[in-house]
Amino acid sequence: MKVRIDPNNQDDWLKEELERESKVSFWDLDEGKKLRNEHLEDCEVKELADSHHRKHLRSQENNLQQVSRSIGNRRRTTGLDVACFIAAFLMIFVLTGLNAYLFHSPFVLPTIILFLGINPGIFVWLLLFRRFPAAWYSITLIIIAIALEIYQFIGYSLRIY
Numbered sequence: 007m008k009v010r011i012d013p014n015n016q017d018d019w020l021k022e023e024l025e026r027e028s029k030v031s032f033w034d035l036d037e038g039k040k041l042r043n044e045h046l047e048d049c050e051v052k053e054l055a056d057s058h059h060r061k062h063l064r065s066q067e068n069n070l071q072q073v074s075r076s077i078g079n080r081r082r083t084t085g086l087d088v089a090c091f092i093a094a095f096l097m098i099f100v101l102t103g104l105n106a107y108l109f110h111s112p113f114v115l116p117t118i119i120l121f122l123g124i125n126p127g128i129f130v131w132l133l134l135f136r137r138f139p140a141a142w143y144s145i146t147l148i149i150i151a152i153a154l155e156i157y158q159f160i161g162y163s164l165r166i167y
Contacts, residue, residue, distance in 0.1 A: 083137040090144035094124055097148055101155060113162070116154035123147040 101117045124147065127139040 084141070086141045087138040087144070090141040090148075091124075091127060091138050094120065094127075094144040094147050097151060098124070101151060104155070105158075113158040116151040116158065119154060120147055120151040123150070 098117055098120050101120065102114075105113055105117065127143065127147075131137060131139040131143075
């Protein structure tokens with residue numbers, strides 16, 4: 007580098023030096039640029055990395071397909087499920103009123119069984135599974151409660167108990 011002294015300080019040697027250095031790379035020395043270009047064109051590591059990346063993408067795609075299939079196979083809540091659950095819930099009030107006004111000594115077993123059967127429907131099905139209980143579950147509870155109510159009515163009429 008040559009040093010020039012300019013009395014007016016017009017010489018911007020730093021700017022010239024930076025421009026020169028920006029044009030020269032260490033890859034240019036000892037045919038490094040040629041070696042780098044050959045490496046970029048034919049590098050087994052890059053091919054291996056690309057194939058590995060493609061494998062990961064296929065794996066992620068397969069995982070997403072499996073998750074979507076499992077969600078699709080999961081049973082969804084239908085309107086019948088909701089209607090049967092609400093009917094079972096309302097049946098508690100109907101049986102309570104029926105037993106309170108129809109008989110002198112209330113028979114509360116159908117109401118208690120229905121209430122205790124609905125509790126898993128509320129806590130397990132709604133809170134854990136995030137859907138309403140299946141229609142067959144609610145219908146089974148209603149049938150058991152009605153069967154016990156008929157048993158009570160027949161027993162009260164015949165004064166068995």
